[in-house]
Amino acid sequence: MDHADDRPELVVDPARPTGRVLLAQGVEQSYVDVADPRHLRFEYVRRMAAAADLVAPAGRALDVLHLGGGALTLPRYLAATRPGSAQRVVERDPAVVDLVARELPALPGDVTIKVADARDAVAAAPADRYDLVLADIYRGARMPAHVTGVEFVTEVARVLRPDGVYLLNVTDLPPLVFTRVQVATLRAVFADVCLVADRRMLRGRRYGNVVLAAAGRAGRLPVARLAARVARDPVPGGLLHGRTLDTFQSGARPT
Structure with missing residues (x-):
């Protein structure tokens, strides 16, 4: 059987000559501007970047x-906005790693890339190692089940420092049942959790991405500043936290 169509590919954005889109099994996985790593096309990536910008003073290395990993959009962004940050990237697909290394600009030496399963990599990491963990873990259009439960989230919490923050991208469709379960799962482990998404998603009107942020210390998340930032996005976002997140969770149980 010919599996050529399963191979990842990078294509040029016809609307932006310096833009590159990573496709895996025909699904858009990443977007990189080879001339400007601060240009983020996907709205959910902008929301993750906004949270990453606000979790520590501007420019501080983390x-x-x-x-x-995909096309390493957020590692490139953080290398530009927080120079000197020690970043470790875990990507399961060696074909993606090879393609990106061959066809996209190299990253600074303080960014390392490992071909591994995300769960295995977290289990092997030392405790209290990271200020920030960002998860965008998909095979095609599906998030693997072994990185969605309390056991995995507990391991993420273990590798974070006391003031560390976990950012998670979730793809969902109305009525956002999977997202509600993920909120419950994060809240079973972390003291402070919030959600940001396109307001139309929160009204149950579209399929798309939800970004969840979690921290071990209550009050750690920069909720007010993040709400203001995502509201100003070209695709305005809403933020749920506290009582509004209670209502959204609506009886969903952790997995």
Whole structure:
């Protein structure tokens, strides 16, 4: 059987000559501007970047773990906005790693890339190692079940420092049942959790991405500043936290 169509590919954005789109099994996985790593096309990536911008003073170098590498959009962004950050990227697909290394600009030496499963990589990491863990873990259009439960989230919490933050991208469709379960799962482990998404998604009107942020210390998340930032996005976002997140969770149970 010919599996050529399963191979990842990078294509030029016809609307932006310096833009590159990573496709895996025909699904858009990442977007990189080879001339400007601060240009983020996908709205959910802008929301993750906004949270990453606000979790520490601007420009401060952080120790970061990326679960899911793709075209390394956020590692490139953080290398530009927080120079000197020690970033470790875990990507399961060696074909993606090879393609990106061959066809996209190289990253600074303080960014390392490992071909591994995300769960295995987190289990092997030392405790209290990272300031920030970002998870964008998909096989095609599906998030693997072994990185969605309390056991995995507990391991993520273990590798974060006391003030560390976990950012998670979730793809969902109305009525956002999977997202509600993920909120419950994060809240079973972390003291502070919030959600940001396109307001139309929160009204149950479209399929798309939800970004969840979690921290071990109550009050750690920069909720007010993040709400203001995502509201100003070209695709305005809403933020749920506290009582509004209670209502959204609506009886969903952790997995």
